[in-house]
Amino acid sequence: MRRTIKASLAAGVALLIMGSQALAETIKVWSRQTDESAVILKNLTDAFTAKTGIQVETYNTGMDFEQRLARAAAGRDLPDIVVNDDSALGQMLKMGIIQQIDPAKIEGSDQVVPAAWESAKGADGKFYAVPVSAQAFALFVRKDWREKLGLPQPKTWDDLRKLAEAFTKNDPDGNGKADTFGMTIPASTVRGYASWFMSNFIWEAGGDYLKQENGGFKPDLANKAGADALGFVRSLFCEGLVQPGAINATTGDALPTFRSGQTGIFLTGPYHIAQLDEQPGKNVIEVLPPPAGPGGVAALAEGTSAYIMAGTKHREAAEKFISFFISPQGQEIGMAEGSGHTPLVRLPINKNVDVNAIRKDPRWETFKEVFDKHSHYVPPVPNWTPIRMATAEGFNKILSNCNADIPAELKKIDETVAAELTKQKALAE
Incomplete structure (x- = not known):
């Protein structure tokens, strides 16, 4: 009887141990x-x-x-x-x-x-x-439009501009209407989309958002590379080579313009492959590396x-x-x-x-x-989100105003980012 009790107790303990292990x-x-x-x-x-x-x-x-x-x-x-x-x-x-x-x-x-x-x-x-x-980002291009117009795959910013202009002005879909545009661009400030998109061009220009200095970071947009990047993309807006409403578009807003055949160039990630295979169709699109800017090829x-x-x-x-x-x-x-x-x-x-x-x-x-x-990748600052939002606001302002003084506006963005970096450093300490 005593052995039976001991055996039962041992079995009970074993079950408890097994139960705790299962939870762990x-x-x-x-x-x-x-x-x-x-x-x-x-x-x-x-x-x-x-x-x-x-x-x-x-x-x-x-x-x-x-x-x-x-x-x-x-x-x-x-x-x-x-x-x-x-x-x-x-x-x-x-x-x-x-x-x-x-x-x-x-x-x-x-x-x-x-x-x-x-x-x-x-x-x-x-x-x-x-x-x-x-x-990483790459270009989705309407191959059927490009081949119809006899243009090469874009390798440089100049190639990209020429392709965007042809898609806008040369009736690539052949319907006899002026209803197509070159680039699909999400330039909204929502969630920092303008900064997210522009990062590709800033790196292609040979620039960056920040530079490391004395163990920390310093804003680095107000320079020739930054001005080149914003100037190139703004020219697409000012020349009417982007989809209507691009300045306030998120990716969710921009995607349908490419899918429906309104635009012919879309710089985005591989997560859109399946949707674009459905519309406009796998047989009419091609995926190409981003074009080289003054600083070479680069992608977010x-x-x-x-x-x-x-x-x-x-x-x-x-x-x-x-x-x-x-x-x-x-x-x-x-x-x-x-x-x-x-x-x-x-x-x-x-x-x-x-x-x-x-x-x-x-x-x-x-x-x-x-x-x-x-x-x-974006710079490894303690918190990128407020910097992405601040730069998106500044970039959106530049892209929406064809007369804006780009160097002056970039200097203002750098000052805002500098204040944010100081704040983050103080919090870290």
Whole structure:
């Protein structure tokens, strides 16, 4: 009887231990994705659970993610991992809700392409995220229009201007009406779109937003490169070579103008391939590297990163999940090729994953080549968001006024950015 009681107690203790272990082996992953990507995230977490036994609870939204994250932080109910834009690093670090990452503790981190790691650094040079997806900008061009007008693929800014002018003035769709335009441009100040778009041209001009100086950053737009970039893009506006309403357009507003055949050139990311294949059609568009400016070819690099959140009690499990995500198996699941769903992984960040072998689409290889050779991430300041917004306001003002003194306006933008940098430095101290 005594042995039976002891055995029962032992079994009960074992069950309690097993139960606590099971709880310890469940992690929460939140992702800033639309419902279109939810099934891909589920496929990824199911495969991870099958491999490790660690359960995963997921949550995703593309609408009010930042607000929900802030509420979770206030309620001390953060998830273990957040999958979010790499540009969110500074804001989340400022909120104090992410932990520093030691790449050496992430299995497979040596397989991540070096360019992608640049997006995971804070202003202090330390890592606070692990990149899981990358992307860069390239040109979508109406190939049928270009060939009809007998023009070459644009290699330089001058080529781009000539193509935009021909698409605007030479009736490329052959309907006998003056109803087409060259460039699709989202120049709205909403969420900083004007700055987001202009960054490509600033780097192509050989310029940058900031320069590092004495261990910090200093504004660097008020110079010849900055003036060249704003002057070139403003000329497209002033000559009527962009879609109507471009000055107030977000990407969501601008996309339909290219899809409907109103415009013939669209500088954007690979996430629009599927939509543009539907309309205007895969057979009439081509994807080309961005044209070279005075400083060469350059493109905005963006991506998605995985962040380990403050307060997690499952750090080791979180690191295992991230290791799986960046592995060839995790990257291929995230790429969602052939699924009909929006991928979590656009360009793979694992150097052992061949995008061509999976996508079987040379346009993706073009995006990868642009990322590998010509990509630029925004400067790693403590918080890029207010700088993006301030520069967007200034750029929008220049683009909307054909008589604006560009050097003088850029000087004002630099002064605003300098004040923001001073503020961020004071907060950091």
